[in-house]
Amino acid sequence: MKAFFRNPLTVIGCLLFGGLVGLALAAPWLPLADPNAADLRNRLAPPGSENHLLGTDTLGRDILSRLVWGTRVSLAVAAAATLVAAVIGSLIGLLAGFFRRWIDTLLMRGVDMVLAFPYLILALAIVAVLGPGLLNALIAIAIVNIPFFARTVRGTTVSIARMPFVEAARLGAQPRRRILFAEVLPNVLPVIIIAMSTTLGWMILETAGLSFLGLGAQPPQADLGSMLADGRRVMLVHPHVGLLPGVAILILVIGINLIGDGLRDWLDPRLEGGAQSAPGAATAVTAKTAAAGEPEPEEAAPVLEVKDLRVEFGEGRKPVVAVDGVGFSLRPGECLGLVGESGSGKSVTAMSLARLVASPPGRITRGAISIDGVDTLRASNEAIRRLRGAAIAYVFQNPFDSLHPLIPVGRQIDHTLATHTTLNSGERHKRILDLLDRVALPDPKATARALPHQLSGGQCQRVAIAMALANNPKILVADEPTTALDVTVQKRVLDLLARIREEHGLALLFISHDLGVVRAVADRIMVLRWGRVMEEGDATKLIRSPKNPYTRKLLESSPRLGKGPKQDLGLSRPEIDPV
Amino acid sequence: MILYILKRLGFGIPVVIGVSILVFLLMALIPGDPALALLGPYATEENTEQIREQLALDQPLPHRYATWIGNLARGDFGYAYSVDRAVAEEVAERAGATLLLAGAAFFICVVLGIGVGVVAAARQYSWADRLLSLSVMVGISTPAFWLGLVLIVVFSIQLRWLPSGGMVSIEGGGSVFDILWHLVLPAVTLGFIAAAVVARFVRTQMLEVLRQDFIRTARAKGLSEGRVIWGYALRAGIVATLPVLGLQAGFVLGGAVYVETIFQWPGIGRMLVTAIAQRDLLLVQGGVLVVAVFYVLVNLLADVLQHALDPRIER
Numbered sequence: 001m002k003a004f005f006r007n008p009l010t011v012i013g014c015l016l017f018g019g020l021v022g023l024a025l026a027a028p029w030l031p032l033a034d035p036n037a038a039d040l041r042n043r044l045a046p047p048g049s050e051n052h053l054l055g056t057d058t059l060g061r062d063i064l065s066r067l068v069w070g071t072r073v074s075l076a077v078a079a080a081a082t083l084v085a086a087v088i089g090s091l092i093g094l095l096a097g098f099f100r101r102w103i104d105t106l107l108m109r110g111v112d113m114v115l116a117f118p119y120l121i122l123a124l125a126i127v128a129v130l131g132p133g134l135l136n137a138l139i140a141i142a143i144v145n146i147p148f149f150a151r152t153v154r155g156t157t158v159s160i161a162r163m164p165f166v167e168a169a170r171l172g173a174q175p176r177r178r179i180l181f182a183e184v185l186p187n188v189l190p191v192i193i194i195a196m197s198t199t200l201g202w203m204i205l206e207t208a209g210l211s212f213l214g215l216g217a218q219p220p221q222a223d224l225g226s227m228l229a230d231g232r233r234v235m236l237v238h239p240h241v242g243l244l245p246g247v248a249i250l251i252l253v254i255g256i257n258l259i260g261d262g263l264r265d266w267l268d269p270r271l272e273g274g275a276q277s278a279p280g281a282a283t284a285v286t287a288k289t290a291a292a293g294e295p296e297p298e299e300a301a302p303v304l305e306v307k308d309l310r311v312e313f314g315e316g317r318k319p320v321v322a323v324d325g326v327g328f329s330l331r332p333g334e335c336l337g338l339v340g341e342s343g344s345g346k347s348v349t350a351m352s353l354a355r356l357v358a359s360p361p362g363r364i365t366r367g368a369i370s371i372d373g374v375d376t377l378r379a380s381n382e383a384i385r386r387l388r389g390a391a392i393a394y395v396f397q398n399p400f401d402s403l404h405p406l407i408p409v410g411r412q413i414d415h416t417l418a419t420h421t422t423l424n425s426g427e428r429h430k431r432i433l434d435l436l437d438r439v440a441l442p443d444p445k446a447t448a449r450a451l452p453h454q455l456s457g458g459q460c461q462r463v464a465i466a467m468a469l470a471n472n473p474k475i476l477v478a479d480e481p482t483t484a485l486d487v488t489v490q491k492r493v494l495d496l497l498a499r500i501r502e503e504h505g506l507a508l509l510f511i512s513h514d515l516g517v518v519r520a521v522a523d524r525i526m527v528l529r530w531g532r533v534m535e536e537g538d539a540t541k542l543i544r545s546p547k548n549p550y551t552r553k554l555l556e557s558s559p560r561l562g563k564g565p566k567q568d569l570g571l572s573r574p575e576i577d578p579v
Numbered sequence: 580m581i582l583y584i585l586k587r588l589g590f591g592i593p594v595v596i597g598v599s600i601l602v603f604l605l606m607a608l609i610p611g612d613p614a615l616a617l618l619g620p621y622a623t624e625e626n627t628e629q630i631r632e633q634l635a636l637d638q639p640l641p642h643r644y645a646t647w648i649g650n651l652a653r654g655d656f657g658y659a660y661s662v663d664r665a666v667a668e669e670v671a672e673r674a675g676a677t678l679l680l681a682g683a684a685f686f687i688c689v690v691l692g693i694g695v696g697v698v699a700a701a702r703q704y705s706w707a708d709r710l711l712s713l714s715v716m717v718g719i720s721t722p723a724f725w726l727g728l729v730l731i732v733v734f735s736i737q738l739r740w741l742p743s744g745g746m747v748s749i750e751g752g753g754s755v756f757d758i759l760w761h762l763v764l765p766a767v768t769l770g771f772i773a774a775a776v777v778a779r780f781v782r783t784q785m786l787e788v789l790r791q792d793f794i795r796t797a798r799a800k801g802l803s804e805g806r807v808i809w810g811y812a813l814r815a816g817i818v819a820t821l822p823v824l825g826l827q828a829g830f831v832l833g834g835a836v837y838v839e840t841i842f843q844w845p846g847i848g849r850m851l852v853t854a855i856a857q858r859d860l861l862l863v864q865g866g867v868l869v870v871a872v873f874y875v876l877v878n879l880l881a882d883v884l885q886h887a888l889d890p891r892i893e894r
Contacts, residue, residue: 121833122867201719
């Protein structure tokens with residue numbers, strides 16, 4: 001319950017709604033004027049008049065008093081309609097979702113028919129048949145909202161009926177009716193309550209709407225809607241008569257909607273996690289970072305230098321430190337392998353280079369990074385953007401999820417070309433086909449037109465590599481590029497990466513949890529754990545005589561390094577694979 | 580693709596039949612003499628006899644339905660005594676005005692709803708997001724008929740910028756510009772409120788999409804933020820939004836009833852309200868049927884569009 005009131009908006013909602021409901025309930029005992037006492041000498045008094053705080057209406061009746069009494073009527077009708085719709089709709093949903101088969105088909109087809117109408121039009125048709133009046137409006141509004149409950153409840157019932165405890169009850173000798181109401185219903189109840197909180201607001205708007213059209217409350221009875229219609233006639237000179245009832249409706253419904261949001265977050269946190277956040281364009285850099293230093297003018301100067309990098313996640317006094325004091329450099333043609341378990345900080349390190357760590361929650365709090373002479377921690381977002389996909393390119397773990405599912409892969413490559421080059425569309429097209437050919441995709445033309453789901457995982461990863469190579473990057477970061485692939489495909493992709501590195505003189509940063517894979521491609525290896533460097537050194541030496549006990553453990557857990565046919569996959573001598 | 584459209588049209592036929600049955604049953608189930616119920620205050624001996632025969636009212640329900648549908652197929656929706664002309668004529672004349680209003684409102688709803696939703700999501704938790712989300716909350720809680728009144732008070736009565744009602748000026752009206760001039764306030768009223776729901780949905784949807792891997796890839800390619808959000812993220816987010824837009828088409832068609840009443844817009848919505856007040860059920864029946872069938876078509880379109888935008892969806 002505490003969690004429910006932690007959101008300030010929910011509290012505001014409770015105050016707004018609770019306040020109005022309290023006033024409406026207490027109406028008979030409040031010192032209010034008689035809402036129906038006409039006083040023709042005092043017609044249309046403005047708000048703030050003596051004895052009439054909010055003025056009087058066309059017949060000189062006290063608006064404040066009428067608002068309170070009108071709210072009472074509107075609330076009563078809306079609440080009753082909600083209850084009726086909830087009971088009937090939930091029952092339909094429960095029966096359809098629990099018994100399935102023909103009961104489901106019959107009930108839900110009926111519901112679909114009702115949904116085929118714009119709901120207000122159907123409500124009008126029902127009122128037309130029943131005749132104007134508040135009770136008939138209530139019935140009409142209840143009926144048009146039944147489908148919403150039926151559908152929502154059916155969906156939940158179907159998934160709950162499949163759960164083990166229900167299955168178990170079914171296997172037992174319990175009558176089905178008992179299972180439905182004793183086992184299923186209590187679990188569906190939160191969903192029904194959330195749906196009720198959603199519809200109560202609609203119901204108030206719809207009741208008021210029908211009354212506004214003259215089809216709901218009939219004089220002398222008045223609800224907020226009919227008061228609004230009343231005021232509309234004198235709107236030219238005395239707008240307050242019509243506007244005030246609308247304000248009351250607005251406050252009531254805002255209150256309900258705020259409470260509804262709070263209820264939903266509280267009862268069903270899956271629906272919208274307040275904590276989820278969309279990362280910005282570049283990782284935030286906080287605190288002071290050291291200058292990256294001038295690149296040395298010698299021939300084999302490093303294209304990438306990282307010094308004392310520290311990356312933290314989360315706010316507050318105790319942020320999680322994902323990377324702490326990592327540093328390395330990479331020269332053209334060189335390959336460094338970053339190894340560690342998940343959570344070791346290897347991916348975060350890689351993402352930090354082009355400031356791709358999701359931010360929030362991540363931020364770089366210390367260190368210096370230089371990519372091709374650009375100090376990325378001090379560069380503007382725009383300068384970083386110009387590096388990405390040009391000087392430094394990435395290949396990610398899951399090829400399916402890393403490509404846009406609905407844009408043809410050729411166009412996705414085209415976008416990075418168009419961003420970083422001045423080639424015209426014909427030249428870009430040629431280059432795309434050339435790139436796809438270079439990563440050994442069989443039919444470049446057809447592949448360029450394909451969507452990711454029409455390609456295999458290995459093909460998608462080749463596309464991703466082609467995309468990364470589009471602008472001849474100096475650094476290629478491959479973050480677990482083979483982990484999501486089949487073993488046979490893994491080998492081919494690794495071969496491809498090794499070949500490309502050789503052909504282009506690329507600096508390759510290769511990240512994997514698997515020392516066996518890393519060993520096959522890397523010249524040097526860096527072992528990370530808990531964001532810190534455990535050991536670093538020449539690949540062959542490190543594998544042969546690991547100094548750090550953690551490296552030894554990693555080696556033991558790597559299946560490819562045991563004796564037997566798996567020991568060497570022949571990866572260190574890249575060949576062009578035939579596909 | 581064409582096969583898919585045909586298939587969806589095939590699914591649409593039973594829905595349209597269902598809609599017609601529901602409308603028919605609504606009118607047929609009124610207790611008492613059906614002829615008197617349908618004619619209401621317009622029942623004379625002569626036309627009571629005529630309608631009994633025309634609609635086969637002394638026959639069992641299935642027969643009556645068949646007769647009624649047969650008449651509809653010939654374009655005969657009956658006679659509207661309250662306006663003294665054929666229902667089909669009256670509805671056809673007013674359908675244009677409603678389509679214009681609903682179309683304009685729907686356009687505002689789509690552009691504003693998607694725009695606000697995307698901007699709020701892209702700048703989550705910023706002041707812009709808070710302000711937009713608050714406006715959206717007010718939007719989904721505002722009665723359309725009240726917003727219409729507020730806009731009239733502000734823009735017609737106080738500022739005198741825009742007309743407060745009607746579709747054409749009384750003197751020298753009727754030009755395209757004149758009609759558009761009258762369209763602004765009603766379309767904005769309806770469009771704003773319809774947009775709120777869309778904005779809310781799009782924001783949630785975009786927050787989901789912006790956390791996907793392919794967005795990270797797009798950024799890693801060096802694409803501009805504009806391209807990442809409006810090109811890549813929205814392209815993925817729009818697919819799930821289409822059914823919501825279909826729902827909002829229904830909201831706009833229904834909400835047109837309020838807005839047409841407030842702004843004296845000569846459309847089907849206002850016709851329905853008047854016809855109900857005057858108990859002219861044949862006119863109500865015709866109007867409801869036309870709006871419902873149109874709504875079914877719009878949802879079919881949304882469905883086909885969704886398929887076109889995401890070929891992975893097979894249903």
